Amino acid sequence: MKEFLYLxxxxxxxxxxxxxxxxxxxxxxxxxxxxxxxxxxxxxTIMTFCMIPFSFGIALAIRMGISLPISVKRTKILVIFVLFFSMVVFGLVSIGVYIYRRSIVALFTSNQEVQELAELIFVKVALFNFNIAIFAILAGIATGLGKQWLLGIINFIFLWIFGLPIIYYKSIVCDGGLNAVWYWMNIPYLGMNITLCILFSYLDWYKIQKQIINNENNNNNNEEEVEEE
Known part of the structure; x- marks a missing residue:
């Protein structure tokens, strides 16, 4: 229960x-x-598209939970494959978001002023779509490794301590408008993605595997004691 509440x-x-x-x-x-x-x-649009990579991330986390206690090497290969596969797939999706930007905007409005401003930001929108897709996979990896607190701290630092203040400053104080909002929304996510990749490469996966096995053994021992009573 303690471990459950912690995670x-x-x-x-x-x-x-x-x-x-x-x-x-x-x-x-x-x-x-x-x-x-x-x-x-x-x-x-992105809220809809990002459901797919977040689903990938959840599925990867579940698979890691099964695979990691058995083989660290196999789990790492799985993670690397899913990450690079996702980069290719969602990179193509993001390119599609930019190519079909006018069709996407036309689904929502025919207002000329809205369409013109949307045209200015859609390069950044496409980049953000890619950034958040990769973040979704990395969030799944963090969950699979039991590093929810690490993910939460990184989120808080990049989004709330850095991201929101700089977005406010650039878009409102410096009068950068919506263009500045979407530019600076990309930077925290890029920072989170790079940070998570570096941390995952330095984490001791074998130590995590050992902790999982020890927890399973302790749970099994507790169940046996309850049955004997």
């Missing part, structure tokens, strides 16, 4: 990323109706 609360902290999206939406609202209308288009 559970870590997962809650990690989900502050979703709250960050809402906070950015509130910030964009102060830029005016047109900016908010434009922001809604990629926001809803």
């Amino acid at each position: 559970g609360f870590g997962g809650v902290v990690a989900q502050c990323e979703w709250v960050f999206w809402e906070a950015v939406g509130l910030l964009v609202g102060s830029l005016g109706v047109v900016s908010l209308s434009v922001h809604t288009i990629p926001n809803q």
Whole structure:
């Protein structure tokens, strides 16, 4: 129960990323109706597309939970394969998001002013779609390794301590507008992705495997004691 609560609360902290999206939406609202209308288009589009990589990440975490106690080497190969496969697939999806940007925008509005502003930001939108897809896979890896607290701390630092203040400063104080919002939304996610990749490469996976096996043995011993009683 203690381990469950520890990982559970870590997962809650990690989900502050979703709250960050809402906070950015509130910030964009102060830029005016047109900016908010434009922001809604990629926001809803990416929210839909990113469900796929987040599903990949969840499936990978479950598979890692099965594979890691058996073989660290096999688990690492699986992680590397899924990560590079996802980079190719979601890289192509992101290219498609940019190529078909006008069709995507046309699904939401025919307003000329909204379409013109959307045209300015869609390169950054496509990059963000790729960044968040890779983050979704890395979040799954963190969960599979039982590093929810590490993920949550990294999220909080990059998104709330760095990301939101710099977005506010560049978009409102410096009058960069929605273009600055989407540019600076990419930077924290890029930073999180690089940081997570570096940390995963330096983590002792064999130590994590040993901890999992020890926990399983302890649970089995406790169950045997209960049955004997």
